[in-house]
Amino acid sequence: MNKKLKVEQLTKVFGHNPRSVLPKLSKGLSKERILKETGHTVGVNNVSFEVNEGEIFVIMGLSGSGKSTLIRCLNLLNKPTEGKIYVDGKDIVYYDNKDLKVFRQTKVAMVFQHFGLFTHRSVIDNVAYGLEIKKVPQSERYKIAGETLSSVGLQGWEDKYPNELSGGMQQRVGLARALATNPDILLMDEPFSALDPLIKREMQQELLDIQSRLKKTIIFITHDINEAFKLGDRVAIMKDAVIEQIGTPEEILAKPKNEYIQKFVQDIDRSKVLQAKNIMFKPSSLVSTKVGLKVAIKEMEQGGISSIFVLDNDRRLQGLVTIDDAIRALREDKSLNDIIKQEFYTTSPDTYIHELIPYATETKYPIVVVDENKKMLGIIMRVTILSNLV
């Protein structure tokens, strides 16, 4: 995949002489000690990561972990003390004023926690601001701004002022303002933290919808691990100015790198993060349509199971046979094909576990994971799903 953004050993220190504390930092002194000894605040310490084009990369951390400092380095609102930031292969850290302006006007846009809307400008003039700075003529920028406003569901509000709108609507304006310049990269600094929970969920969904249409590269900051795992293609967890772990939500859930992250993921509703493919397994025994009843019965006996799935030669799922039916059929001289049942559920590998809960409570058989060609990928035992709830 194309690397849109690459951050290498980025460090940001605040204070009178930031570079003077770099040796202490590389010696491994703690943030607190450096603050006490030198009066310098370490915002970001030797952070490296890459972001792929079109992905949502979430940086998650508690307040004071340096996540807001980090995201402000990415458009140079904070000038990094050391390190490199490559966007499309170009190091932006040493951009002069002119290059920086062009970079901010065309490549990157930002959405703020408290919206950062210009209260003296109407909604349309807020959205058109980036274009105004780019010196786009008025009629054209109003046209683009109007379309962008419609795309976030705010048509008809053009001439209102930001303070006349609710919090959720204000952040839609903030989002529209960022999208209006059609940037490649969207920096979102805790955009939904100030919203109430219902609106927050709505906005998260809206962001995912917009992302599926526009395929921007999004860096998203949050302190809410559930939000991080819901939105993030990949998540970086920050603590005390360093990144503790980077990975997909599933990877982090499955292998938390240390106790700190372990504690975080405890609060996660796993059924909303884990998908069928994460918990399925290959059944130890399967039978083919070609074999006889006796083989099937023997397989079940050996595996200690009361039912077995039947596949054809291409591993396509045909159905399921229970031990009771098989023994009765043997007595009545029927064949395997006569007693194949279809009373079980199938699912795709990308289904979230919480969607499978109703099926798990209903059926007595395992749930089968199949691909689009009905090929069997694995099975999920009911108990695996239900035990995730407790």
Add this chain to the structure above:
Amino acid sequence: MNQFPEILKIDIGQYIELFIRWLMHNFGGFFHVISFSILWFLLQMQNLLFLMPWWLVLLIIFVVGWKVIDLKSSIIYTFLVFLIGTFGLWDSMMLTLAIVVTSVVISMLLGIPLGILMAYNDTFNALMRPILDSMQTMPSFVYLIPALLLFGMGKVPAVFATMIYAIPPVIRLTDLGIRSVPKEMVEAAHAFGSSNWQTLVKIQLPQALPTIMTGINQTIMMALAMVVIASMIGAKGLGLDVLEAIQHIDIGQGFEAGVSIVFLAIIIDRLSQSVATRFKYPK
């Protein structure tokens, strides 16, 4: 025993005097140009005010009052100005207004840029604050003398002294207004690639405008308060009428002139304040 030792006396006053004389000697031309510009502006203002017939002035006050406040207030204000005319102080009022308007306009032209500089530069801010403090607390008679030396008697030193006394609020409140613009808003402006100038003109100044307007209102009020003192160095106007009344112990004339200044102050304050509130955005 309890007295401060005589031997430690430093005569700083004589150095200040030397400095002013040095200024006069070396920069006489410079002060002459300033003096000439101020006088030119003041005379234009005066001509404009005296060109207007008295009923037109009343009409303007009535219409403006009605537009920015309401009908009742505008009637009261018009009547108050009419009263000043009946005291026989119409011309004095116009002369006073000319000095006030000139000082306020110059204060704004100088004060707003200075305030912006203070907001942007902490060192300059630290430097300016004690200067502003002393401009406001130093008894105005003290700088009337150097003003006299530099500009001579008459209207110009009056404008100069009025300006020194009245300029601090507009500087301070411009500084405050720009510093109070929410950080995220300024960050947002920069994040979209605005230059510093664009951020100032498109975001910071419009956001600070209500505060700056309050500063201008304060400056106007202080300029009005200064007119009596300015009359001591030869500025004509209501202040001179008060001064003459004191010299002749004429209670009646003193009252008329004093009350006229109060009327003028009330009207200008209310009008400029309601103009200022018009620049506020809903919170």
